[in-house]
Amino acid sequence: MEQVESHIGQMGVDSRKLGVWLFLASEIMFFTGLIGAYIVLRFAHLQEWPHPGAVLNIPLTGFNTFLLICSSATLVLGLAAGQRGYREGLQVGLFLTILLGSLFLLIQMKEYSILIHEGLTISSSMYGSCFFTLTGFHGAHVLVGVIWLIVVFIRSMQGKYTPEDSMGVECVGLYWHFVDLVWIILFTIVYLI
Amino acid sequence: MSESHQKQSFLRKYIFSVDHKTIGIQFLFTTLFFFLVGGALALLLRWQLAYPGKPMPVLGQVFPESMMVGGIMLPEFYNALFTMHASVMIFFAIIPLLVGAFGNFVVPLQIGAPDMAFPRLNMLSYWFFWPSAIVALSGFFVQSGAAATGWTAYPPLSAIEGTGQTLWVVAVIMVGASSLMGAINYLTTILNMRAPGMGLFRMPMTVWAIFITSVITLLATPVLTSAMIMLLFDRTMGTHFFLSEGGGHVLLWQHLFWFYSHPAVYIMILPGMGIVSDVISTFSRKPIFGYHAMVYAIMGIAFLGFIVWGHHMFQSGMNPTVGTTFMLSTMLIAVPSAIKTFNWLGTMWRGTLRFTSAMLNAIAFVSMFVIGGLSGIFMASTAVDMYFHDTYFIVGHIHYVLFGGSMFAAFAGVYYWFPKMFGRKLNEPLGKIHFALTFIAFNCTFFPMHILGIGGHMRRIYDPMQYTHLQHLQPINVFITLSAFVLGVSQLILLVNFVKSLKWGEKVGKNPWESNTLEWQAPSPPGHGNFETTPTVYRGPYEYSEPGRSSDFHPQSEAA
Numbered sequence: 001m002e003q004v005e006s007h008i009g010q011m012g013v014d015s016r017k018l019g020v021w022l023f024l025a026s027e028i029m030f031f032t033g034l035i036g037a038y039i040v041l042r043f044a045h046l047q048e049w050p051h052p053g054a055v056l057n058i059p060l061t062g063f064n065t066f067l068l069i070c071s072s073a074t075l076v077l078g079l080a081a082g083q084r085g086y087r088e089g090l091q092v093g094l095f096l097t098i099l100l101g102s103l104f105l106l107i108q109m110k111e112y113s114i115l116i117h118e119g120l121t122i123s124s125s126m127y128g129s130c131f132f133t134l135t136g137f138h139g140a141h142v143l144v145g146v147i148w149l150i151v152v153f154i155r156s157m158q159g160k161y162t163p164e165d166s167m168g169v170e171c172v173g174l175y176w177h178f179v180d181l182v183w184i185i186l187f188t189i190v191y192l193i
Numbered sequence: 194m195s196e197s198h199q200k201q202s203f204l205r206k207y208i209f210s211v212d213h214k215t216i217g218i219q220f221l222f223t224t225l226f227f228f229l230v231g232g233a234l235a236l237l238l239r240w241q242l243a244y245p246g247k248p249m250p251v252l253g254q255v256f257p258e259s260m261m262v263g264g265i266m267l268p269e270f271y272n273a274l275f276t277m278h279a280s281v282m283i284f285f286a287i288i289p290l291l292v293g294a295f296g297n298f299v300v301p302l303q304i305g306a307p308d309m310a311f312p313r314l315n316m317l318s319y320w321f322f323w324p325s326a327i328v329a330l331s332g333f334f335v336q337s338g339a340a341a342t343g344w345t346a347y348p349p350l351s352a353i354e355g356t357g358q359t360l361w362v363v364a365v366i367m368v369g370a371s372s373l374m375g376a377i378n379y380l381t382t383i384l385n386m387r388a389p390g391m392g393l394f395r396m397p398m399t400v401w402a403i404f405i406t407s408v409i410t411l412l413a414t415p416v417l418t419s420a421m422i423m424l425l426f427d428r429t430m431g432t433h434f435f436l437s438e439g440g441g442h443v444l445l446w447q448h449l450f451w452f453y454s455h456p457a458v459y460i461m462i463l464p465g466m467g468i469v470s471d472v473i474s475t476f477s478r479k480p481i482f483g484y485h486a487m488v489y490a491i492m493g494i495a496f497l498g499f500i501v502w503g504h505h506m507f508q509s510g511m512n513p514t515v516g517t518t519f520m521l522s523t524m525l526i527a528v529p530s531a532i533k534t535f536n537w538l539g540t541m542w543r544g545t546l547r548f549t550s551a552m553l554n555a556i557a558f559v560s561m562f563v564i565g566g567l568s569g570i571f572m573a574s575t576a577v578d579m580y581f582h583d584t585y586f587i588v589g590h591i592h593y594v595l596f597g598g599s600m601f602a603a604f605a606g607v608y609y610w611f612p613k614m615f616g617r618k619l620n621e622p623l624g625k626i627h628f629a630l631t632f633i634a635f636n637c638t639f640f641p642m643h644i645l646g647i648g649g650h651m652r653r654i655y656d657p658m659q660y661t662h663l664q665h666l667q668p669i670n671v672f673i674t675l676s677a678f679v680l681g682v683s684q685l686i687l688l689v690n691f692v693k694s695l696k697w698g699e700k701v702g703k704n705p706w707e708s709n710t711l712e713w714q715a716p717s718p719p720g721h722g723n724f725e726t727t728p729t730v731y732r733g734p735y736e737y738s739e740p741g742r743s744s745d746f747h748p749q750s751e752a753a
């Protein structure tokens with residue numbers, strides 16, 4: 001692709017970064033739609049809505065939340081290392097992030113299989129519909145993030161990122177932190193409240 | 194532009210192009226095609242409304258038994274027709290025509306950029322767009338027939354209808370993704386890729402309009418996507434988000450749908466306002482009246498557009514206080530709209546008007562938009578809407594805004610930028626005949642709908658003759674249908690003009706309209722990379738008829 005020589009435009013921001021920010025704005029509205037529906041439906045079913053602790057394994061998912069927060073930290077450390085020119089640090093950071101992200105997905109799948117075994121499915125009740133739709137779409141975002149991170153990881157092994165230009169890492173980082181943040185909101189409203 | 198860039202394979206240059214101009218022209222051809230498809234669907238259903246139960250001549254024999262029996266339209270097919278007419282026109286014709294075609298072609302040129310910020314994402318946006326239309330239209334060929342629940346797809350009906358509805362939902366999700374890719378691209382391009390000197394308040398109104406439109410697309414479309422996904426789950430995964438039998442909320446759909454779909458009417462009108470501002474200023478040989486006010490008015494409309502969606506739901510049993518809030522916020526939109534209207538008039542006032550086809554269509558936009566806006570005030574008042582709701586009054590209203598507004602603006606844009614796209618002008622006499630016929634037939638088609646609506650003619654009925662209170666109105670229905678046929682046939686003049694001018698149109702230079710904006714400083718058509726050298730911008734876009742200057746225009750990139 002014949003790109004313009006410099007990505008830095010009139011706003012003083014790299015176009016790729018600006019694009020990711022804008023994309024995240026649309027993602028916020030997407031989750032706003034889903035979360036808004038969740039709130040409305042939950043209030044309409046206050047009587048039969050189960051207490052989260054009675055159905056969900058909160059300690060397990062709490063641990064999973066911890067993993068995801070750690071993965072944001074490893075990515076920040078990796079990026080910082082990369083920007084100092086310490087390439088191995090970047091690679092280790094990316095690798096750990098991928099590992100933690102995959103672990104999150106594995107634990108979520110385990111959680112799903114237990115719940116389905118207990119009879120809670122997407123069509124079993126309004127509670128099940130809301131639970132699987134919200135957490136499922138978040139899980140899909142984590143999956144996309146892990147795949148994106150793997151691509152970035154491979155490129156970092158090829159030495160594509162320099163201290164001057166590690167925009168590719170920054171972009172996946174923005175997305176990853178966003179997915180992390182969405183999870184903290186979802187964990188709060190689905191698991192804790 | 195260097196020679197090496199020109200040696201692209203045919204496939205890369207015309208089919209899988211990443212050049213914004215080619216993608217814009219791809220959008221233009223595709224959307225004009227869907228405009229004709231949507232129009233044909235409308236004509237079919239107009240036959241039924243004028244002559245209910247009468248076999249359709251000639252065409253009636255072509256349709257299979259599942260659609261027409263002995264040339265007589267089945268009610269199910271009628272429902273599919275009005276649903277798909279609206280869906281095709283809104284999702285596959287007007288939005289992608291104004292935003293996809295003009296946005297793509299014009300925006301990088303007007304800001305002096307070599308291309309969009311993300312050329313490949315741009316290509317992807319087109320390659321999500323046209324397949325989505327095919328998916329929706331393929332509903333006509335599945336057993337259940339195409340989607341038939343209206344373009345609003347209200348549950349519970351839309352949650353239980355046949356396969357065609359599923360295809361429709363998938364198509365809307367796809368076309369939404371295409372719009373989002375476009376919006377991200379326009380915003381990044383406009384923010385980041387303006388030529389030196391092109392400050393935000395030196396941007397032409399078309400760029401401003403696409404910019405604000407993209408903000409709306411970015412924030413509203415994902416909400417529709419989330420609603421569509423829940424509807425899809427209701428249809429395929431056994432959930433009951435919108436089905437009351439399983440504890441779902443029918444009204445939840447309406448809120449989510451209109452949270453997108455009211456702002457969507459501004460997605461369909463704001464780019465038109467931008468185009469019309471450029472055209473009117475150029476052909477009045479005068480600066481646009483109140484440039485800053487025009488920009489702030491667009492922003493005001495966009496902001497208000499997000500807090501008025503409830504005016505579609507006055508009948509839904511909502512709390513009257515909430516209804517009044519929505520009524521007031523809706524009526525507030527009249528303020529920025531009026532600012533724009535008066536500024537267009539102020540621009541033309543005492544100008545040296547040049548009545549080109551583009552200008553005529555732009556003036557038609559202004560006058561028809563006023564009628565559509567005024568009938569909108571009726572719909573916005575809760576008390577009046579209680580009576581008018583879901584009658585032909587709303588059908589008349591929406592067509593004054595979407596055809597009278599958006600489509601006339603799109604025609605203006607086609608006549609105005611055709612020379613830049615293809616290096617040739619459209620034929621002016623043919624253009625004027627097309628305009629005159631369209632304008633007259635348009636008003637004959639859609640104005641009487643207000644009268645039908647006041648007479649109580651419901652919006653989506655199959656056979657008006659079944660209702661005694663509508664029988665005496667039937668001559669109006671016949672008149673509307675005849676006018677609609679004239680309107681439809683008139684569009685063939687544009688088609689002929691378009692195809693003919695591509696090959697034989699009058700050749701033009703860089704700046705046939707003596708316009709100021711940057712696209713007219715590039716060759717016609719511009720080569721790969723648009724400008725020979727990156728232009729520098731020295732002034733605003735509308736400096737026409739400056740006193741003491743020999744020529745009556747002053748291009749933005751001219752140093753002195």
Ligand SMILES: [Cu+2]
Binds near residue numbers: 502505
């Ligand atoms: Cu509305």
